[in-house]
Amino acid sequence: MSFFRRRELYVAITFITGLLTIFDYFISFDALNNTAAALRNWVVLIAYFAIVLGLVNTFVFHGRRVFRKGQQWVYSAWLLFVVVSITLIGIFSGTNHPIYSFLFTNVYGALGPSGYGIMAFFIASAAFRALRARSFEALILLTAVVFTLLYRAPVGGIMPFIPQIGDWIQSVPSAGGMRGIIIGMAIGAIGMGLRTLLGYERGYLPE
Amino acid sequence: MIFVEGTIIATIILAFIWLAMIYNIERAKGGKLPRIRAIPALNAIDEAVGRAAEMGGRVLFVNGIGDLTSVSGPETVAGLAVLRYLSKCCAESGIEVVAPLTQAQVIPVASEAMRTGFIEAGNPEAFQEDNIRYVSSSQWGLATSCMGIIGREKAVSSVLVGAFAGECLAIVSAGAEAGVFQIGGCGRNTTQMPWFVSMCDFSLIGEEVYAAGAYLSRDPLELGSLVGQDYGKILTAGLIILGYILYIFGSKALYNILGM
Amino acid sequence: MVVMLILMIIPAVNPLGIPIPISDYTREVYNYIENLPSGSIIVVANNVDVALWPEEETFAKALFWHLGEGPHKFVIVNFGADSPLLISGALTDINFEISFPNKKYGDDYVLMGFLAGGETAMASFATNPQGVFEQDFYGTPIEQLSIMKELKGASDIDLIVHITGSDADSPVRQWVETFHIPYAAAPTIGWVPTYMPYYNAGQLVGLIAGVQGGAEYELLIGRPGSGLAINDALSLAFLFTILLAILGNIDHLISRLKGG
Amino acid sequence: MADMLSTLSPWIGVLVTIGFWSYLYKENPLFRVVEFTFIGFATAHATVMAITELKKNLVAPIVNKSNYILLVPTVLGLLLYTRYSKDLRFLERFPISIMVGIGTGVAVRAMVRAQLLAQIQQTIQPGKPIDGLIIALLTLGSVTYFIFSSEEGLPKSTIPFYNGLRRIGRIAIMAAMGAAFGNLCVTRYTMAISRIMEAVKLFIG
Numbered sequence: 001m002s003f004f005r006r007r008e009l010y011v012a013i014t015f016i017t018g019l020l021t022i023f024d025y026f027i028s029f030d031a032l033n034n035t036a037a038a039l040r041n042w043v044v045l046i047a048y049f050a051i052v053l054g055l056v057n058t059f060v061f062h063g064r065r066v067f068r069k070g071q072q073w074v075y076s077a078w079l080l081f082v083v084v085s086i087t088l089i090g091i092f093s094g095t096n097h098p099i100y101s102f103l104f105t106n107v108y109g110a111l112g113p114s115g116y117g118i119m120a121f122f123i124a125s126a127a128f129r130a131l132r133a134r135s136f137e138a139l140i141l142l143t144a145v146v147f148t149l150l151y152r153a154p155v156g157g158i159m160p161f162i163p164q165i166g167d168w169i170q171s172v173p174s175a176g177g178m179r180g181i182i183i184g185m186a187i188g189a190i191g192m193g194l195r196t197l198l199g200y201e202r203g204y205l206p207e
Numbered sequence: 208m209i210f211v212e213g214t215i216i217a218t219i220i221l222a223f224i225w226l227a228m229i230y231n232i233e234r235a236k237g238g239k240l241p242r243i244r245a246i247p248a249l250n251a252i253d254e255a256v257g258r259a260a261e262m263g264g265r266v267l268f269v270n271g272i273g274d275l276t277s278v279s280g281p282e283t284v285a286g287l288a289v290l291r292y293l294s295k296c297c298a299e300s301g302i303e304v305v306a307p308l309t310q311a312q313v314i315p316v317a318s319e320a321m322r323t324g325f326i327e328a329g330n331p332e333a334f335q336e337d338n339i340r341y342v343s344s345s346q347w348g349l350a351t352s353c354m355g356i357i358g359r360e361k362a363v364s365s366v367l368v369g370a371f372a373g374e375c376l377a378i379v380s381a382g383a384e385a386g387v388f389q390i391g392g393c394g395r396n397t398t399q400m401p402w403f404v405s406m407c408d409f410s411l412i413g414e415e416v417y418a419a420g421a422y423l424s425r426d427p428l429e430l431g432s433l434v435g436q437d438y439g440k441i442l443t444a445g446l447i448i449l450g451y452i453l454y455i456f457g458s459k460a461l462y463n464i465l466g467m
Numbered sequence: 468m469v470v471m472l473i474l475m476i477i478p479a480v481n482p483l484g485i486p487i488p489i490s491d492y493t494r495e496v497y498n499y500i501e502n503l504p505s506g507s508i509i510v511v512a513n514n515v516d517v518a519l520w521p522e523e524e525t526f527a528k529a530l531f532w533h534l535g536e537g538p539h540k541f542v543i544v545n546f547g548a549d550s551p552l553l554i555s556g557a558l559t560d561i562n563f564e565i566s567f568p569n570k571k572y573g574d575d576y577v578l579m580g581f582l583a584g585g586e587t588a589m590a591s592f593a594t595n596p597q598g599v600f601e602q603d604f605y606g607t608p609i610e611q612l613s614i615m616k617e618l619k620g621a622s623d624i625d626l627i628v629h630i631t632g633s634d635a636d637s638p639v640r641q642w643v644e645t646f647h648i649p650y651a652a653a654p655t656i657g658w659v660p661t662y663m664p665y666y667n668a669g670q671l672v673g674l675i676a677g678v679q680g681g682a683e684y685e686l687l688i689g690r691p692g693s694g695l696a697i698n699d700a701l702s703l704a705f706l707f708t709i710l711l712a713i714l715g716n717i718d719h720l721i722s723r724l725k726g727g
Numbered sequence: 728m729a730d731m732l733s734t735l736s737p738w739i740g741v742l743v744t745i746g747f748w749s750y751l752y753k754e755n756p757l758f759r760v761v762e763f764t765f766i767g768f769a770t771a772h773a774t775v776m777a778i779t780e781l782k783k784n785l786v787a788p789i790v791n792k793s794n795y796i797l798l799v800p801t802v803l804g805l806l807l808y809t810r811y812s813k814d815l816r817f818l819e820r821f822p823i824s825i826m827v828g829i830g831t832g833v834a835v836r837a838m839v840r841a842q843l844l845a846q847i848q849q850t851i852q853p854g855k856p857i858d859g860l861i862i863a864l865l866t867l868g869s870v871t872y873f874i875f876s877s878e879e880g881l882p883k884s885t886i887p888f889y890n891g892l893r894r895i896g897r898i899a900i901m902a903a904m905g906a907a908f909g910n911l912c913v914t915r916y917t918m919a920i921s922r923i924m925e926a927v928k929l930f931i932g
Contacts (some may be wrong), residue, residue: 002843004817004818005817006250007285009847010821010823010824011824012824012830013824013825013828014824014827014828015828016828017824017825017828017829017832018827018829018832018835019832019856020320020828020832020835021828021829021832021833021836022221022832022835022901024832024836025211025214025836026210026211026214026217026836027208027219027387028210028211029208029897030211031797032792033653034424038796038898039825041800042782042797042799042800042803042825043825043826043829044276044366044599044799044801045612045781045784045785045797045800045804045809046312046800046803046804046822046825046826047274047276047312048284048777048778048780048781048785048804049777049803049805049807049822050310050311050312050314050803050804050807050912051302051311051312051344051773051774051776051777052774052777052778053311053312053315053341053807054311054314054343054344054770054773054796055311055770055773056339057311057314057339057340058341058770058806059220059339061340061884063824064337065249067261070771071360072359073357074761074765075759075760075762075808076758076763078763078764079763079764079766079767079898080767080768081767082763082764082767082768082771083767083770083771084524084771084882085743086767086768086771086772086775087771087774087775088773088787090772090775091581091775091778092813093917095775097856098732099732102291102732102735102736102739103764103768104768104772104790105736105740106735106737106739106740106743107739107761107764107765107768107771108345108765108772109517109740109742110739110740110743111743111747111761111765111877112347112517112518112745112923113517113518113520113521113918113922114374114375114743114744114747114748114922115336115346115347115350115377115747115920116373116518116915116918116919117744117748117853117915117918117919117920117921117922117923118377118655118747118748118750118751118919118932119373119376119377119380119918120471120475120704120912120915120916120918120920121471121472121748121751121918121919122376122381122384122836123375123376123380123708123912123915124471124704124707124708125380125384125711126263126380126405126406126709127384127708127709127711127715128711128712128714128715128718129383129715130383130405130406130815131405131712131715131716132715132716133717136264136721136898137897137898137901138901140898140901140902140905141404141405141901141902141904141905141908142712142905143905144901144902144903144904144905144906144908144909145905145908145909146709146711146907146909147231148905148906148908148909148910148912149705149708149709149862149912150709151413151707151909152369152705152909152910152912152913153701153702153705153706153788154485154487154679154698154701154702155364155485155487155702155706156702156759157488157490157820158486158488158703159485159488159596161215161456164834168338168858168864169905170659170660170906170910170920171858171908172815172861172862172865173861173865173899173902173903173906174856174863174907175865175903176861176863176864176865176866176868176899176902176903177395177865177869177896177900177901177902177903177904178903179846179849179850179862179865179866179869179898180864180865180866180867180868180869180870180871180872180899180900181397181412181413181869181871181875181900181903182397182413182846183440183443183843183846183866183869184413184414184869184872185223185394185395185397185413185414185417185872186838186839186843187414187436187439187440187443187843187847187873188284188394188413188414188417188418188844188873189281189394189395189414189417189834189835189838190221190224190225190435190436190835190838190839190843191224191228191417191418191432191433191435191436191439192281192284192285192417192418192420192831192845193229193281193430193832193834194224194229194432194829195226195420195421195429195728195836196281196831197828197831198427198805200232200247200428200432201237201284201285201288201420201421202288202291202424203283203286203287203288203289203290203291203316203320203419203420203482204284204287204316204320204823204824204827205283205820205823205824205827212842214840215806216844217839217844220843220844221839233885241876242876242877242880243875243876243877244874244876244877244878246875246877247756258736258913275823275826275827275830276826276829276833277830277833277834278830278833278834279834279836280814280826280827280829280830280831280833281830281831281834281835283830284827284830284831291823297867299801310825312807312826313772313812315807315819315823316823316827318810325866339792341770342766343765343766343767343768343769343770343772343773344769344770344773344801345769345773347765347769348765348769348770350764351758351761351765351766352761352766354750354754354758354762355754355758355759355762358750358752358753358754358758359754373518379752380807380855397903397907398657398910398911400904400906400907401904401905401908402800402908402909404901404904404907405904412900413873414819414873415873416796418875422875423772424908426736433875433876434875436875437874437876439873440870440871440873440874441874444842444867444870444871446847446851447847447850447863447870448863448867449873450847450850450851450852451850451851451859451860451863453851454851454859459852460858461851462848462851462852465844465847465848466844466848467871475919475920475923476923476927480927507850518918519914521920521921521922522914522918522919524921550894617892655914656910656913656914656917657910657911657913657914660763670872677913677917678917679913680793693783693924696924697917697920697921697924700916700920701913701916701920703913704919705916705922706834708912725776
């Protein structure tokens with residue numbers, strides 16, 4: 001059994017699957033492409049198994065809170081009630097059940113737009129506190145924000161020069177800065193890839 | 208067996224960067240210590256932990272909404288390397304780190320990373336499985352629960368590294384309003400970076416996120432691999448200069464070659 | 468924040484009608500539809516998810532109103548899981564059946580369900596629009612829908628109007644470059660930059676830029692509505708944000724002068 | 728019951744918004760109810776979806792088409808649950824190392840051509856020469872900004888030039904951040920306004 005405990009074994013698995021996926025993109029060869037496709041399909045299935053792991057984690061965490069009457073245990077109890085009842089409804093009556101679809105539209109569907117919406121207020125307060133010209137760089141940030149806002153505001157369309165300045169900021173300085181970030185990001189991911197495949201990376205598979 | 212059209216140059220570039228990294232790793236093995244500039248955001252992790260210890264609070268760690276199996280995989284793993292280091296610091300100072308997760312597949316990996324951090328600090332008993340919390344696979348589950356943790360559980364500092372989307376603004380704003388000391392960044396989603404840059408005390412962007420694990424490890428071999436990545440950037444810069452000169456002379460040669 | 472809230476509520480209750488200019492690319496979509504020969508078939512393709520819908524709702528409703536008044540037929544196809552429900556909601560909201568009694572469902576317009584598979588689905592729809600569906604969104608078998616009989620292949624589609632919350636790559640690659648169908652895009656504002664190069668290259672019939680484009684469209688069809696109110700509120704909120712940024716900087720300057 | 732639910736429905740939507748937004752004032756019980764209900768529903772929803780997909784893509788092919796090779800991912804999936812046993816928990820590393828391998832592969836292969844090469848190509852074939860030159864310079868600067876090696880290794884005379892380039896890079900990155908900040912405001916503000924309008928419609932009619 002100690003063989004299965006060795007870190008090298010798992011690094012090797014990562015190395016092989018990773019390299020296979022990369023070669024699949026560059027080389028057209030049936031056996032390789034089919035294996036890679038099958039492997040990707042498997043991983044999707046494994047990920048579905050993992051989701052149930054999330055359910056278990058939820059039960060353990062909130063169950064313990066309720067059991068020990070810990071912080072917010074009443075809310076935890078309510079959460080567990082929702083999880084259990086909705087899971088059962090979903091599995092046995094399908095997602096078209098009125099209660100399921102009711103919660104789907106009005107809670108699940110409404111929270112996203114509300115969440116995006118609440119940010120408008122956060123942004124407003126950030127505009128006051130975070131956009132201060134403490135340095136030259138911060139001044140550039142502030143200027144870009146102000147002109148982009150004017151450019152994007154419907155009313156900006158009738159102000160003189162704003163559309164031209166806005167266009168220029170979008171297509172020249174912003175494009176230049178973004179490009180460097182994207183190039184760096186690509187190289188970063190490529191480098192991270194090699195470290196992961198060779199087992200240097202420490203985010204997973206600790207000793 | 209043939210190359211897929213349009214991937215020859217990509218393969219060469221990939222091979223170049225990887226060989227440059229291996230070369231520098233080997234050099235580091237030979238005893239030549241790579242010199243790396245400071246990344247202030249990563250150095251600030253100690254300060255984040257210090258503050259939490261001083262005020263008797265906790266540290267919130269957010270890994271974003273990325274999973275392991277898609278393009279966001281490396282970002283997620285990079286975030287977990289930060290979690291491991293952060294856990295080690297926290298364990299040394301005797302404080303807790305709370306990590307809400309949206310991807311159930313990350314639970315085992317995050318839990319191992321945190322546990323290892325506690326073991327490295329020589330304090331494995333202090334590790335609590337309960338601090339790894341699954342908060343549904345929705346980004347809004349993450350946003351509301353982080354807001355809740357900031358509001359209810361005395362989170363004094365927060366570290367956000369991973370793959371983020373729209374929810375990150377809600378989390379960092381809630382943190383900023385509450386006066387939480389924040390270090391944050393994401394690697395790939397360029398549209399969300401401004402929030403980290405403008406609202407966090409320290410921010411990481413793009414490549415710095417991917418380099419976090421190697422940087423924090425202080426392991427010469429990993430630092431060597433970062434120097435290898437620099438070769439890739441120098442190559443890119445060279446290609447841009449060469450390509451622009453060719454463009455001035457009206458040639459599209461390099462443009463066409465890169466598309467091969 | 469209260470001020471912000473009030474500024475957003477005022478136009479909702481009573482639109483101010485801040486004038487907005489109509490962009491060329493919005494007008495081009497309108498004109499293209501106006502100039503199509505009567506009885507043309509327009510495909511309204513959709514992939515917007517529920518969280519981004521508020522940005523697209525304005526245009527969707529204005530478009531259906533325009534199509535209802537016009538002499539054309541239209542087929543609604545969905546490439547996003549949430550879209551069919553959102554679209555049927557939009558049709559109900561504008562009372563399509565009552566407002567336009569001469570448009571017969573099944574003969575003049577039809578709402579199809581969700582086609583999974585992203586770009587692959589877009590390609591297979593263009594190849595064989597009849598073959599990819601067995602029934603419409605409401606469960607009517609496709610044999611009973613006379614409009615679908617006219618739609619045999621890509622050449623029967625006179626225009627695709629694409630209401631979308633994602634980037635330009637796949638629709639342009641498939642519908643424009645492969646099948647050469649006239650194509651008008653209506654992306655959310657975040658994705659507009661990805662469509663711009665194709666628009667500038669003349670590959671798009673026109674472009675509707677998010678809620679702003681939607682409001683312009685409302686003006687074109689002569690039915691100013693929620694889109695204009697949203698735009699009023701946007702203008703106010705943006706100006707207010709800028710004011711806050713300026714106040715923040717004044718505050719900063721004063722404290723520096725005092726301190727320094 | 729369906730009738731009752733449909734009358735309730737817009738009110739619940741507005742209540743969710745109010746609950747969420749009330750956080751702006753302070754963390755409170757209504758926010759907590761929204762938070763826990765949402766997480767509960769979303770967890771259940773993900774589970775239901777996962778089970779449906781497993782039935783369709785795993786159980787059905789095995790039972791109906793005797794596609795026994797799919798037993799491999801089944802075993803791998805189940806190995807994730809060994810983490811609840813102290814002695815066997817290391818076995819969870821099997822599925823995880825495969826997942827990480829695939830994720831790494833997918834990310835690396837997507838980056839080289841679609842990101843790295845495409846960005847270089849766009850920079851060296853600009854539409855307008857003067858803007859193009861500025862973009863190229865700013866791109867060079869921001870690429871330099873990410874160089875990790877410290878400048879100690881460089882010849883003394885080039886250090887000011889190198890640092891200048893990095894400074895340009897920082898400024899370009901800030902401009903990009905500012906523009907992205909402004910662009911994103913449109914989406915966020917539209918969402919806020921549309922939620923408010925829904926509420927206003929409900930209260931005023």
